[in-house]
Amino acid sequence: MRQNPCRYCILSEEYKGVHYRGGDKKCETCEKYFAHREYLKSKRKFAEGEPINSVEELLKEEWVMWYGQTKHIETFKSMPLRNVLRFLELGEIRKAVRKEREDD
Numbered sequence: 001m002r003q004n005p006c007r008y009c010i011l012s013e014e015y016k017g018v019h020y021r022g023g024d025k026k027c028e029t030c031e032k033y034f035a036h037r038e039y040l041k042s043k044r045k046f047a048e049g050e051p052i053n054s055v056e057e058l059l060k061e062e063w064v065m066w067y068g069q070t071k072h073i074e075t076f077k078s079m080p081l082r083n084v085l086r087f088l089e090l091g092e093i094r095k096a097v098r099k100e101r102e103d104d
Helices: 025-029 031-042 055-060 073-077 081-090
Strands: 013-015 018-020 046-051 063-066 069-072 093-098
Touching: 046 063, 055 073, 055 081, 063 073, 069 073, 081 093
Parallel strands: none
Antiparallel strands: 013 018, 046 093, 063 069, 063 093
């Protein structure tokens, strides 16, 4: 499942040789797409933790989750303060919890 699940789908849209999910309502329930997303989540080093509520708490972290993606704290240090405060208010910034490695 490493490859794009939309590459052979009739509903996908192609842009510069890459297939993307189509705008059709059927893409919202596509089993291949959701299985691919779960596969990608399983390969990440970090999982989403508790929401961060203050700037002080944010500055203590090195890695955070923002809209489901892992971001380094320097991303937020270079953002305008108004944007950071808004993301904190919406609860979109969460702690990044490192997953334990499974060494067998």
